Amino acid sequence: MNIGRRSALLGLGSVATIGGASLAMASAPGEKRFIVVIQRGAMDGMAAVVPHGDPGLTALRGATPEGLLDLGGFFGLHPALAGMHEMYQARALLAVHAVAGPYRVRSHFEAQDYLESGADHRMTSGWLNRAITAAAGNALAVGVSVPLLLRGPAQVGNWAPHGLAEPPPDLYAAIAAMNQTDPVIGPAIANGLKARGFSDRTLMDEPQATNRNAFPALATAAGTMLKAPDGPRIAAMEIGGWDTHTAQANRLTGPLKQLDAGMVALKAALGDAWKHTAVLIMTEFGRTARINGTGGTDHGTGSVAFVLGGEVKGGRVLANWPGLGPGKLFEDRDLAPTTDLRSLAKGLLAEHLGMSGPALDQVFPGSASAAPIRGLIG
Amino acid sequence: MAVSIGSPFVTVRDTSWLYGAGMDTNPIHAMTRFGLGRRASEPLPTDPVGWLLGQLRADGAPRIDPFPNTQTGLAALQDDRVNKPAPGKSAARALFVAQAAAEFDQALTTPTPFRERLVWFWTNHFTISLRRGECTAVACAFIEEAIRPHVTGSFADMLLAVERHPAMLMYLDNARSAGPNSLAGQRRHLGLNENLARECLELHTVSPLAGYTQADVTAFARLLTGWSIEVQGEPKGFVFRPNTHEPGEQTVMGRGFPPGEEGGIAALRFLAAHPATHRHLATKLVRHFVADNPSPDDVRRIESVMRDTSGNLGAAAAALVHLPAAWVPGTKLRTPRDYVVAAVRALDLPEGNRPNMIGIAGLLGEPFMVAPAPDGWPDKATDWSSPEAMMRRIDWANAFAGRLGPRDPMEIADLTLGPLLRPTTIEAMRRAGSRRDAFTLMLTSSEFQRR
Numbered sequence: 001m002n003i004g005r006r007s008a009l010l011g012l013g014s015v016a017t018i019g020g021a022s023l024a025m026a027s028a029p030g031e032k033r034f035i036v037v038i039q040r041g042a043m044d045g046m047a048a049v050v051p052h053g054d055p056g057l058t059a060l061r062g063a064t065p066e067g068l069l070d071l072g073g074f075f076g077l078h079p080a081l082a083g084m085h086e087m088y089q090a091r092a093l094l095a096v097h098a099v100a101g102p103y104r105v106r107s108h109f110e111a112q113d114y115l116e117s118g119a120d121h122r123m124t125s126g127w128l129n130r131a132i133t134a135a136a137g138n139a140l141a142v143g144v145s146v147p148l149l150l151r152g153p154a155q156v157g158n159w160a161p162h163g164l165a166e167p168p169p170d171l172y173a174a175i176a177a178m179n180q181t182d183p184v185i186g187p188a189i190a191n192g193l194k195a196r197g198f199s200d201r202t203l204m205d206e207p208q209a210t211n212r213n214a215f216p217a218l219a220t221a222a223g224t225m226l227k228a229p230d231g232p233r234i235a236a237m238e239i240g241g242w243d244t245h246t247a248q249a250n251r252l253t254g255p256l257k258q259l260d261a262g263m264v265a266l267k268a269a270l271g272d273a274w275k276h277t278a279v280l281i282m283t284e285f286g287r288t289a290r291i292n293g294t295g296g297t298d299h300g301t302g303s304v305a306f307v308l309g310g311e312v313k314g315g316r317v318l319a320n321w322p323g324l325g326p327g328k329l330f331e332d333r334d335l336a337p338t339t340d341l342r343s344l345a346k347g348l349l350a351e352h353l354g355m356s357g358p359a360l361d362q363v364f365p366g367s368a369s370a371a372p373i374r375g376l377i378g
Numbered sequence: 379m380a381v382s383i384g385s386p387f388v389t390v391r392d393t394s395w396l397y398g399a400g401m402d403t404n405p406i407h408a409m410t411r412f413g414l415g416r417r418a419s420e421p422l423p424t425d426p427v428g429w430l431l432g433q434l435r436a437d438g439a440p441r442i443d444p445f446p447n448t449q450t451g452l453a454a455l456q457d458d459r460v461n462k463p464a465p466g467k468s469a470a471r472a473l474f475v476a477q478a479a480a481e482f483d484q485a486l487t488t489p490t491p492f493r494e495r496l497v498w499f500w501t502n503h504f505t506i507s508l509r510r511g512e513c514t515a516v517a518c519a520f521i522e523e524a525i526r527p528h529v530t531g532s533f534a535d536m537l538l539a540v541e542r543h544p545a546m547l548m549y550l551d552n553a554r555s556a557g558p559n560s561l562a563g564q565r566r567h568l569g570l571n572e573n574l575a576r577e578c579l580e581l582h583t584v585s586p587l588a589g590y591t592q593a594d595v596t597a598f599a600r601l602l603t604g605w606s607i608e609v610q611g612e613p614k615g616f617v618f619r620p621n622t623h624e625p626g627e628q629t630v631m632g633r634g635f636p637p638g639e640e641g642g643i644a645a646l647r648f649l650a651a652h653p654a655t656h657r658h659l660a661t662k663l664v665r666h667f668v669a670d671n672p673s674p675d676d677v678r679r680i681e682s683v684m685r686d687t688s689g690n691l692g693a694a695a696a697a698l699v700h701l702p703a704a705w706v707p708g709t710k711l712r713t714p715r716d717y718v719v720a721a722v723r724a725l726d727l728p729e730g731n732r733p734n735m736i737g738i739a740g741l742l743g744e745p746f747m748v749a750p751a752p753d754g755w756p757d758k759a760t761d762w763s764s765p766e767a768m769m770r771r772i773d774w775a776n777a778f779a780g781r782l783g784p785r786d787p788m789e790i791a792d793l794t795l796g797p798l799l800r801p802t803t804i805e806a807m808r809r810a811g812s813r814r815d816a817f818t819l820m821l822t823s824s825e826f827q828r829r
Binding site for chain 1: 711759760763764765766767768769772773776783784786802803806809810811812813814815816818819822823824827828
């Protein structure tokens, strides 16, 4: 067991370790950093990376939103992602559109399990944990708990900052709504939210100013630890707030801004280590192509993933674009998935962490049909 | 704490808004109202009333480990007085931290949670607080020596054990109280401290409704002079010091008591058996186990049981179980301590993987054994439902929900709340964006926050 001094200094109880001493000796941890961000709740890829060049978009979504940041003509990035757009312009960010895992479920819980298992069924370990065993490197879950993505035979450290536990606004809203009829708890929560600056009745529908620093702070902490010469090399983070069933245009801004600020903060904290870093941002599925009756979107299929980092071949959108016109949507409702998320993850593990084909098959069992995407790094 | 809007006296009898009719809520309710919430691994009682009454007959719980006792506590206190350690480094503090953790662990694993709740209730009734620093050394010993052995026994025995316990003698300043006409009082001009006598009358026994006077307080305080603590010498613990005891007979509430240690004991036995004491205790018991605003009939029922059994606390507890109103779910709000323990029980976390429940109870507003005043922690929903208090619960619940791991929140909700689960909560959990969010919703739901 190799206990990182840095981790020990940070008081990590179970401390980041490598999956077996011999392996650790055999392949000494290198400089490469790999970070996976899970967007829990299903981000609407069509709102984050808007395919405004597709003539079918207006029929589904109405007028093209204003202020989109250009991604090469066909796609536009949501204005809340300005920091990530700068990375795009610096060719350090790659958007991959119309991606999905190999599963076709629309339950958050199941889909997140599959996304993290790296399979079309639930496994007891996550693909990133299996990758640690194969690639070597200390791993760290940044957040309150270790996600399934990082669970498994390889031991993983867990670090959570104090004071960042505040739930996202939409969870607050759901809690308030659920307890509305309680004569004691209901008014107390309503007043508590008001006292914290949440707007009165429209918690669900308006962008919220609070809690915006939680994810960036987490990202800064992760970057600082991963930067350390003997710190962990692999980390997972989670960010919620994507389940935008109502008033999506407003509600999506907050989580996107947090994500954006988080990536900017991560890059800053990594400093020189940024050039050895690859970040994969992924969500469990996309959302319906059409706006629903309450200005939101429901659970769908294809979405967007982002890859960013110093050596990422960025400045482009990678998509085998399925189209939005009549007959193009999956089950006549969702953006059809044309790229397997596993192909993207396998490509990153191969090119960034130098993992071989057999090792990739162990990390993603039964993924022969999902060949690694080449040309992501370098 | 106060709620800024809404009636502070919400009628809690009608909880139809909370729970649907028809399903048998009794088994899970018994574990919630009288116990500490269901552990996922715990079987539901098929006979809820029998399950509760059985706990009153036998204490199946193991002794907490490390087992606190006054001797060890006072030895630590003496060490600290000699060694003068830095703040937070005292021997007494170390003892307390270990013992308090054991008390919370007991709450998670006890086979007799109703008994445990009675221990909590009576510990709060006879509040001692770490706000008086020296109590730290013997706070848990107080629970284990003065409270726990008596929760189903006679109130008089508990009262005696409490008022003679070094923790109480320290907390309410009796250890240094001296009769002005005692030997020591005359020589060293020491005087009376009425604190223990006053709080014993006002809070522990008859309550102001009994109409006692300042003269009664003073006379009772004189009777209790000499009730002190041996800290330096051996044996450590309660000691009666005749040289500080006020000579002469004293009259308390119309009754004469002789001087000497026996006089104080007789006065306590008199107070324990007083009808006003039975009324006072019955009111508090019904408020704690039935409803914030107890119905007079229910109070009278418990009061009569107390009277008929000469203050048998086991009989009073059994009578509470038999009150029909006690079986209406959701009329009480869980206090922070209750809430944290119930949450950890719901997840059934193994030893070594549990959050710092003492710290969390403090964070949520109910630090363990640190009540602000001798009247203890309040016992109404409005006392625990300030907006900030509720927000802290939510924030903590959200953090704690991160420990759910790969487990199914709906299954846990079904186990811990069962028929108490409202459709609204189930729907909200189903719509949640993650397992963790769903579990946060369960923990913050009205039905989980209430009991």
